[in-house]
Amino acid sequence: MRVIFSAIAVSFVLALVAGGGYMLAQEPVYRAQPMPSVRVGDPGQNLVGENYSGNPGEVRQKPPS
């Protein structure tokens, strides 16, 4: 049983490390494909940026790369 529990622990550790690295490597869409302006409904998860206030007239600042 010790090997089984060790294997379960190893799979969780590998999943957390590799999966966490994978998720950190992913870019939010507003950073991967930035645009000067887009009408959006979900500030923070959109093409404009996380600081977008929802005002369509606002010009987004390009995020630091």
Add this chain to the structure above:
Amino acid sequence: MNLRRVLGLIVFSLAVTVLPAGAQHGQDAAPPAQTGSPNAANPTADSANEQRLLQEMRKLQGRVTIPDYKAATLEQPQGRDYQWFHERFLPWASGILIAAMILALAVFYFTRGRIMLEDSPESGIKIQRFNVIERLTHWMTATSFIVLALTGLNYFFGKRVLFPLIGPDAFSTWSHWAKLAHNTFAWPFIAGILVMIVTWVRDNIPDRYDWRWLKEFGGFISNTHPPARRFNAGQKMIFWSVVVFGLALATTGIIMLFPFWTLDINGMQWAQYVHSSAAAILIAVIIAHIYIGTLGMEGAYEAMGSGEVDLGWARAHHSEWVKELHRVGVPPVRNVNTMPAE
């Protein structure tokens, strides 16, 4: 005279009051445009219908001004095939496949029963069947596979089975975490598959004992034990299923973990076809593997649990492997018969 003036004033007042109203009424009462007439109001008259767009698919060209080049895909007819596969074929086919496997194993269990060691009783001598690395790899891959299967089956059946049971909020939360778990446990699964290939491929190459094993159906029905080396033909089929379908799952899984990196939308759909089909088949195969390794055969679990098996079990199920161990002089791990009583 006064009367004439009064009548004239009344007529003028009526004329001023009624005529504009009549004119307005006349406008309202104008007959509506007939449908189909050349002048009929049709707000979508200038837009092309879908069939026409499909006919012109190779001819229509344009450009998109946003960075997402995928937005340039105007029509993607293959999406209909994918929708049919995802919404109709996949849930039914995979459901039937998995249910049929469980039913077949249940019928086998209740007709044949557990395969016992009656004709090869325990000798008390233990030999090593799998070392620590092999067992660690097996259980790590197994843990990952169970997480991947359960979270992946949510994609097959979630909205049909779970959603009505737990409601939209719980289903949304579960699906979110299921997706995260699927993406993260994919990595130990891939690592486990690769290590298993390197570790076990040599012992899983088909040999002359396999045909006899298959002809006798492993002795499951006749209660015999056809000779086998380290792995019999049944175990080799499990191994090669894991290799083929596991690698297919790993390859298409990585393609989907990095969407549109190498393939377009149609390529992503094909990755999904292969991934979900391989998953359904491998889930059915692994259910059979779990049955044989636990409920179906006495002594099978110990091989992967403790890594040791009784010499009697090994002689019964892997007689040629035991002969090879004797030839190279591999000593038993321990002899229970000669151990001092505690």
